[in-house]
Amino acid sequence: MMIRLFWIAVALVAAVAAHAAFVLFVPGYMFSAEIARMTRAQGVNTFFILPVADQARLFPGLPRNGVTGICLFDVTDGGITLSANLPEGFWVTTIYSDNGETLYTVNNRQSGSDAFNVSLSRAPGFIEMLVQSTDKERPEIDSGWTVQSPEPQGLAVVWYPLTDAALREPVAQAMSGTRCGSTVSPSQ
Numbered sequence: 001m002m003i004r005l006f007w008i009a010v011a012l013v014a015a016v017a018a019h020a021a022f023v024l025f026v027p028g029y030m031f032s033a034e035i036a037r038m039t040r041a042q043g044v045n046t047f048f049i050l051p052v053a054d055q056a057r058l059f060p061g062l063p064r065n066g067v068t069g070i071c072l073f074d075v076t077d078g079g080i081t082l083s084a085n086l087p088e089g090f091w092v093t094t095i096y097s098d099n100g101e102t103l104y105t106v107n108n109r110q111s112g113s114d115a116f117n118v119s120l121s122r123a124p125g126f127i128e129m130l131v132q133s134t135d136k137e138r139p140e141i142d143s144g145w146t147v148q149s150p151e152p153q154g155l156a157v158v159w160y161p162l163t164d165a166a167l168r169e170p171v172a173q174a175m176s177g178t179r180c181g182s183t184v185s186p187s188q
Helices: 002-042 052-058 126-134 165-175
Strands: 047-049 066-074 080-085 092-097 102-107 115-122 145-149 153-161 179-182
Touching: 002 052, 002 066, 052 066, 066 080, 066 165, 092 115, 092 145, 102 145, 115 153, 153 165
Parallel strands: 115 145
Antiparallel strands: 047 066, 066 153, 080 115, 080 179, 092 102, 092 153
């Protein structure tokens, strides 16, 4: 009887561990896999408007009645700047790490402007932070918001909800002017 209780307890603990692993790790893995699929189709450091079907697959929680533009960024070789000039109205910009962790979010009310820049770069490692803390601070040109990613790749998302599906095309066309590319310093 004791051996049977032991194996029941082992099975229960294994089931809880498997469920916890699934809940904690599979969503991030699926998000990364979907980003990799889109990267093959669109490339990195390029802003594009998602078709409705891809939007529903990548962001099942968002209402389908809206326009979603994304930039699959890679800051391995240097900084990336997301430059947007959005139509007037409500919008949300969110920066995600490669595994789906939210790094930064801002909306039209918080920003105070429909035109903005977000500078994306790689977050320094522990040793780099120690070295940088001993350097004197240098003034740098402020181009808007700065987001440092702990991973070299991630996703910048601009979502513009719509009240009428007929507005999708004009809003998508206005949003398509958003650029996502290498940051070029003024000295270059």
